[in-house]
Amino acid sequence: MLGVFIKHFLPLVSKIKTLYSQINKNISRYVSFDQQELEIFNSLLEFKTVPKKTMLLQEGEMCNFEAFVVKGCVRKYYIDDNGFEVILQFAIENAWVSDISFSIYEDKPSRVFIETLEDCEFFMFSPESKEELFRNAPQFERAFRILMQRSLAVTQDRLFNTISKTAIEKYLEFLEHYPTLSQRVAQHYIASYLGISAEFLSKIRTKIAKL
Amino acid sequence: MLGVFIKHFLPLVSKIKTLYSQINKNISRYVSFDQQELEIFNSLLEFKTVPKKTMLLQEGEMCNFEAFVVKGCVRKYYIDDNGFEVILQFAIENAWVSDISFSIYEDKPSRVFIETLEDCEFFMFSPESKEELFRNAPQFERAFRILMQRSLAVTQDRLFNTISKTAIEKYLEFLEHYPTLSQRVAQHYIASYLGISAEFLSKIRTKIAKL
DNA sequence: CGCATGCATTGAACTAGGACAAGAAATAAA
DNA sequence: TTTATTTCTTGTCCTAGTTCAATGCATGCG
Numbered sequence: 001m002l003g004v005f006i007k008h009f010l011p012l013v014s015k016i017k018t019l020y021s022q023i024n025k026n027i028s029r030y031v032s033f034d035q036q037e038l039e040i041f042n043s044l045l046e047f048k049t050v051p052k053k054t055m056l057l058q059e060g061e062m063c064n065f066e067a068f069v070v071k072g073c074v075r076k077y078y079i080d081d082n083g084f085e086v087i088l089q090f091a092i093e094n095a096w097v098s099d100i101s102f103s104i105y106e107d108k109p110s111r112v113f114i115e116t117l118e119d120c121e122f123f124m125f126s127p128e129s130k131e132e133l134f135r136n137a138p139q140f141e142r143a144f145r146i147l148m149q150r151s152l153a154v155t156q157d158r159l160f161n162t163i164s165k166t167a168i169e170k171y172l173e174f175l176e177h178y179p180t181l182s183q184r185v186a187q188h189y190i191a192s193y194l195g196i197s198a199e200f201l202s203k204i205r206t207k208i209a210k211l
Numbered sequence: 212m213l214g215v216f217i218k219h220f221l222p223l224v225s226k227i228k229t230l231y232s233q234i235n236k237n238i239s240r241y242v243s244f245d246q247q248e249l250e251i252f253n254s255l256l257e258f259k260t261v262p263k264k265t266m267l268l269q270e271g272e273m274c275n276f277e278a279f280v281v282k283g284c285v286r287k288y289y290i291d292d293n294g295f296e297v298i299l300q301f302a303i304e305n306a307w308v309s310d311i312s313f314s315i316y317e318d319k320p321s322r323v324f325i326e327t328l329e330d331c332e333f334f335m336f337s338p339e340s341k342e343e344l345f346r347n348a349p350q351f352e353r354a355f356r357i358l359m360q361r362s363l364a365v366t367q368d369r370l371f372n373t374i375s376k377t378a379i380e381k382y383l384e385f386l387e388h389y390p391t392l393s394q395r396v397a398q399h400y401i402a403s404y405l406g407i408s409a410e411f412l413s414k415i416r417t418k419i420a421k422l
Numbered sequence: 423c424g425c426a427t428g429c430a431t432t433g434a435a436c437t438a439g440g441a442c443a444a445g446a447a448a449t450a451a452a
Numbered sequence: 453t454t455t456a457t458t459t460c461t462t463g464t465c466c467t468a469g470t471t472c473a474a475t476g477c478a479t480g481c482g
Contacts, residue, residue, distance in 0.1 A: 078375070080371075080375035081375075086375050088371065100360055100363060101364045134353070138349055138352070141349070141353050144356055145352060145355055145356035145359055148356055148360050148363060149311050149359050152363045153311050153312045155363060155367055155370060156299060156311075158370060159366060159369060159370045160291075160297055160299065162373055162374060162406075163297050163373060164289070164292075164295065164297050164406075167438075186458090186459065186460090187459075188460085195374035197439070197440055197441080198459085198460080199442090199460090199461080199462085200439055202461055203439090203461085203462080205460095205461090206461075206462085377468075378468075378469070397428090397429070397430090398429075398430065399429075399430085407469070408469070408470055408471080409430080410432085410470080411470070412430095413430060414469095416430095416431090417431075417432085
C-alpha cells in the first residue's frame with residue numbers, strides 16, 4: 001500500500017509542484033509576489049490536459065478563460081469575409097491565450113477560434129477566478145496590466161511589420177523570432193500568420209534555400 | 212481689482228474644472244472612483260498646450276509621458292528601413308497616446324515618433340506620477356489595465372483588417388470608424404495609416420465618388 | 423501681391439504576391 | 453503494406469497595388 005503511494009502519488013506531487021513553479025515564474029517576471037500571494041493565485045487555477053486538434057473556443061462563443069500554455073502549441077485565428085483563416089497568434093510554452101476582442105464591439109459576435117495544434121497542458125483561469133484573485137491579492141492587477149502592455153507592444157510591432165515589410169523579410173524575421181515554431185507547425189499556418197498565401201511562402205522558401 | 216479677478220480668473224477656474232471632468236469621465240469609464248481618488252489623480256497630471264507640427268517624441272528618445280488628448284489631434288508613427296512613415300495611431304479628443312514599445316526590445320532604440328497635427332491640449336502623465344498614483348490609489352491600476360486591454364483589442368482588429376481586406380474595404384471601414392478624421396487630417400496620412408500609397412488612395416476615392 | 427512649398431489627382435509602366443491547377447511528398451489511417 | 457488525406461512544391465496566368473512622372477490646386481509667407 002505504501003509502495004503504491006510512493007510509486008504513483010509522490011512523482012505526481014513533484015510534477016504538480018514543477019508546473020506551479022513554471023507559471024509562478026512567468027507571473028513574477030515583472031512584479032514580485034510573496035509565497036502567500038502565489039498560493040492564492042495557484043488555488044484559483046485549473047490544470048487541464050487537451051488533445052491536439054481540439055477547439056478551445058468557437059466563433060460566436062463567449063471566451064470564458066485565459067489559458068497559460070504549460071506545454072504544447074495553440075493557434076488563435078479569425079475567419080474573414082471570404083472564408084479565409086487569418087492566424088493572429090501562436091501560443092507555445094509560457095504564453096497566454098485568450099480572446100479579449102469581444103469586449104470591443106459588443107454587438108458583433110466574436111469571430112475568434114482557438115485551437116490546439118499539439119497535445120497541450122494548460123492552466124485555465126476563469127473571469128470569476130480572476131476577479132477573486134484581484135480582490136484577495138490586488139498586486140496581481142499590476143502583473144496582468146504589464147502582461148497586457150507587452151502583448152500590445154508585440155501586436156503593434158507585428159502590425160508595423162505587416163505593413164512595411166516584404167513577404168521574404170517577414171518570413172526571415174519570423175524564423176528569427178520563433179526559431180522552434182517552423183519545425184512544429186505546418187507551413188500554411190505560418191503563411192496565414194504572415195498574411196501571405198501558402199504557395200507564395202513555398203516559393204520564398206525555395207528561393208532562400210538556393211542562396 | 213475684484214472686477215479683474217471676476218473677469219479673468221473665474222472663467223479660467225471654470226475651464227479647468229471642465230477639463231478635469233473630461234479626463235475623469237474617461238478614466239471612470241470602466242472603474243468607478245470616489246471624489247478623493249479623482250483628486251489624487253488630477254493633482255498628478257500636468258496640463259500642457261502644444262502648437263501644431265510639434266514633435267512630442269523623437270526616434271531613439273525615451274518616452275517619458277502618457278498623454279491624454281483634451282483637444283486636437285496627434286499621430287504616432289514609425290519609420291521603416293526604406294525611410295517610409297507608417298502611422299500606427301491617430302489620437303484625437305479623449306484618446307491616450309504613448310510609446311510602450313521600448314520596453315519590449317530593450318536593446319534596440321525606439322523608432323516611434325509622436326507629432327501634433329493640430330494645436331493641442333493635453334494632460335501629461337509621467338511614469339513617476341503613475342507609480343505614485345498606483346501607490347496612493349491602487350484602483351487606478353485596474354483602470355489602466357482595462358485601457359490597455361482595449362488598445363490591444365483595437366490593434367488586433369486592425370491587424371486583422373490590414374491582412375484580410377482590400378484597400379477599398381479598409382478605407383470605407385476607416386471612414387465609418389473615424390468619421391471626423393478624414394476632414395481633419397491630410398489624405399496621405401490616412402493612406403499611411405491604411406498601409407497603402409497616397410496615390411492609390413486618391414484613385415480609390417475617385418472611384419468611390421463615381422458610384 | 424506673387425511666390426513657394428506642400429497636397430491631391432491622373433496616367434502609364436511595372437511588380438509583388440494571389441488564384442488556380444496538377445503533381446510530388448509526407449503523414450496518418452486502416 | 454496499402455490506401456487515403458493532408459501538406460508542400462512548381463508553373464502559368466492574372467490583378468491589386470506601387471512607382472514614377474507630370475499637372476493642377478491650395479495654402480501659407482515674405
